[in-house]
Amino acid sequence: xTIAKRKLIASEEGVATAxxxxxxxxxxxxxxxxxxxxxxxAKEALSRxxxxxxxxxxxxxxxxxxxxxxxxxxxxxxxxxxxxxxYDATVVERLKHAGAxxxxxxxxxEFAMGSSSERSAFGAIKNPLNPEFVPGGSSGGSAAVxxxxxxxxxxxxxxxxxxxxxxxxxxxxGFKPTYGRISRYGLTAFASSxxxxxxxxxxxxxxxxxxxxxxGHDPKDATSLNVEVESYDELCxxxxxxxxxxVPKSVLTHVEAVIKEDFLTMCDILEKNGHTxxxxxxxxxxxxxxxxxxxxxxxxxxxxxxFDGIRxxxxxxxxxxxxxxxxxxxxxxxxxxxxxxxxxxxVLSSGYNDQYYKKALAVKQAVRKELLALLEKVDVIAWPTxxxxxxxxxxxxxxxxxLYMADLFTIPANLAGLPAIAVPMQKHGDFYTSIHFxxxxxxxxxxxxxxxxxxxxxxxxx
Amino acid sequence: MTQINARALEKMIGISLSEAEADALQAQLTTIFTYVEKIxxxxxxxxxxxxxxxxxxxxxxxxxxxxxxCAQEILKGAPLKExxxxxxxxxxxxxx
Numbered sequence: 109x110t111i112a113k114r115k116l117i118a119s120e121e122g123v124a125t126a127x128x129x130x131x132x133x134x135x136x137x138x139x140x141x142x143x144x145x146x147x148x149x150a151k152e153a154l155s156r157x158x159x160x161x162x163x164x165x166x167x168x169x170x171x172x173x174x175x176x177x178x179x180x181x182x183x184x185x186x187x188x189x190x191x192x193x194x195y196d197a198t199v200v201e202r203l204k205h206a207g208a209x210x211x212x213x214x215x216x217x218e219f220a221m222g223s224s225s226e227r228s229a230f231g232a233i234k235n236p237l238n239p240e241f242v243p244g245g246s247s248g249g250s251a252a253v254x255x256x257x258x259x260x261x262x263x264x265x266x267x268x269x270x271x272x273x274x275x276x277x278x279x280x281x282g283f284k285p286t287y288g289r290i291s292r293y294g295l296t297a298f299a300s301s302x303x304x305x306x307x308x309x310x311x312x313x314x315x316x317x318x319x320x321x322x323x324g325h326d327p328k329d330a331t332s333l334n335v336e337v338e339s340y341d342e343l344c345x346x347x348x349x350x351x352x353x354x355v356p357k358s359v360l361t362h363v364e365a366v367i368k369e370d371f372l373t374m375c376d377i378l379e380k381n382g383h384t385x386x387x388x389x390x391x392x393x394x395x396x397x398x399x400x401x402x403x404x405x406x407x408x409x410x411x412x413x414x415f416d417g418i419r420x421x422x423x424x425x426x427x428x429x430x431x432x433x434x435x436x437x438x439x440x441x442x443x444x445x446x447x448x449x450x451x452x453x454x455v456l457s458s459g460y461n462d463q464y465y466k467k468a469l470a471v472k473q474a475v476r477k478e479l480l481a482l483l484e485k486v487d488v489i490a491w492p493t494x495x496x497x498x499x500x501x502x503x504x505x506x507x508x509x510x511l512y513m514a515d516l517f518t519i520p521a522n523l524a525g526l527p528a529i530a531v532p533m534q535k536h537g538d539f540y541t542s543i544h545f546x547x548x549x550x551x552x553x554x555x556x557x558x559x560x561x562x563x564x565x566x567x568x569x570x
Numbered sequence: 571m572t573q574i575n576a577r578a579l580e581k582m583i584g585i586s587l588s589e590a591e592a593d594a595l596q597a598q599l600t601t602i603f604t605y606v607e608k609i610x611x612x613x614x615x616x617x618x619x620x621x622x623x624x625x626x627x628x629x630x631x632x633x634x635x636x637x638x639x640c641a642q643e644i645l646k647g648a649p650l651k652e653x654x655x656x657x658x659x660x661x662x663x664x665x666x
Binding site (some may be wrong): 191192193194195394395397398399401402409413416417418419420421422423425428429430431432433434435437438441446447449450451453454457463464467468470471474508509512 | 574576579580581582583584585586587591595598599601602603605606607608609610612614640643644646647648649650656658659661
């Protein structure tokens with residue numbers, strides 16, 4: 109259901125009744141997509157309700173690594189199971205100001221590390237399209253609650269594709285802005301140079317609306333860009349725009365047949381609809397996943413050092429200071445988090461950082477340079493969002509590299525700091541294939557224009 | 571094939587592993603590093619800029635003490651508290 113439909117229902121039934129009904133649904137969540145129901149925060153929002161706000165009475169769910177004042181923020185980790193956020197993240201503050209009602213916190217891969225949402229301390233999340241399958245990750249809970257129609261909007265965080273890949277697995281729209289467009293204040297840091305918050309919605313229009321509300325300069329985030337953000341109306345004016353789209357067909361060798369076929373069909377339709385398609389070559393694909401799995405763990409091992417059993421969350425006592433810290437982290441962190449901390453520490457350690465970390469930074473720089481050069485000639489670059497369709501829960505748990513490869517097409521936008529969107533293309537059985545567009549820095553309007561172009565082709569309303 | 575000694579990294583990371591955990595992790599790290607080794611083939615010139623390549627200004631805040639009034643709320647997240655402080659065990663040297 110879209111934001112507009114939710115608002116219509118709320119105006120007919122009354123906002124309080126509509127939110128009560130939504131709270132009832134999230135209380136009885138059957139996909140393990142919810143960590144906490146934020147009833148007090150929702151009721152407080154109702155007491156301040158004003159019809160003259162863009163999200164008046166619209167229920168929203170927030171990924172559990174984003175702070176909502178007075179509510180638990182677990183990051184799906186045992187270590188933070190009882191941690192209560194003392195302040196609102198800037199995105200939450202802006203959503204509240206726009207009239208949104210936060211009804212719950214969404215389950216996720218622990219500390220946003222994973223691509224299947226099986227790595228939560230509170231259990232695996234089920235895909236509402238077929239509960240035997242994963243919903244993607246790490247924002248799997250945020251994608252599931254939108255796919256299940258609990259709410260029309262959920263926020264996720266995207267470090268290597270954690271908004272766009274679960275959107276692809278659940279038939280929803282996932283958007284990641286230019287790095288610095290949306291404040292990270294109140295987002296638990298995973299890999300600070302790559303992390304961005306983004307919305308998951310049913311439609312591109314809803315994504316544009318939420319983006320226009322939560323984006324913009326924030327002095328509390330040193331990496332926040334002080335650049336004007338397009339208004340919702342300006343973004344919606346892109347609906348009929350004709351674009352020049354770069355298509356690197358050579359990357360399709362990595363893709364499952366059904367996704368490749370839908371993607372090529374969609375390219376043909378776009379061309380028939382008046383868009384200009386250009387073949388482009390990309391030379392860095394074999395290095396992006398290795399570079400990401402060096403840079404992200406390196407930053408994570410540093411960012412997660414703060415969880416030492418002293419200031420936040422759980423503490424396991426020890427006979428020495430070191431044993432207190434190591435026992436707390438051993439009991440508090442799950443296997444994937446430990447793996448990434450060890451990987452990060454290794455690639456940064458003396459004697460190895462030239463071989464790994466510095467090489468990965470060089471790849472990051474080369475990816476940005478090459479993408480910016482290509483984006484001089486085209487408005488957006490298109491390829492599938494994922495190389496794989498969703499898989500069954502537990503089927504790939506031990507196949508680390510398969511799970512890492514799930515982010516092959518989403519990682520470049522994070523490495524280069526570019527805006528990107530994932531939009532469903534075609535339904536096959538229970539699931540959808542998804543197309544992905546990347547645009548120039550701060551050219552979110554191009555990316556939304558491409559998203560609208562897909563919806564114009566598909567012409568569906570879910 | 572890259573062999574990573576997980577035990578050697580434990581102290582640096584501040585995580586203690588059981589025997590079984592260390593064995594499992596060692597095998598997983600070997601798989602991961604065999605895969606990311608690919609990065610070594612990437613040729614880059616000597617003048618790679620290792621700082622963040624995006625144009626981001628460093629913001630410097632004035633170094634002044636201010637009363638934010640949220641000490642009690644911050645304490646709610648601490649594992650143990652004593653009046654208005656985060657409580658920690660007392661160690662003499664390295665022992666309790």
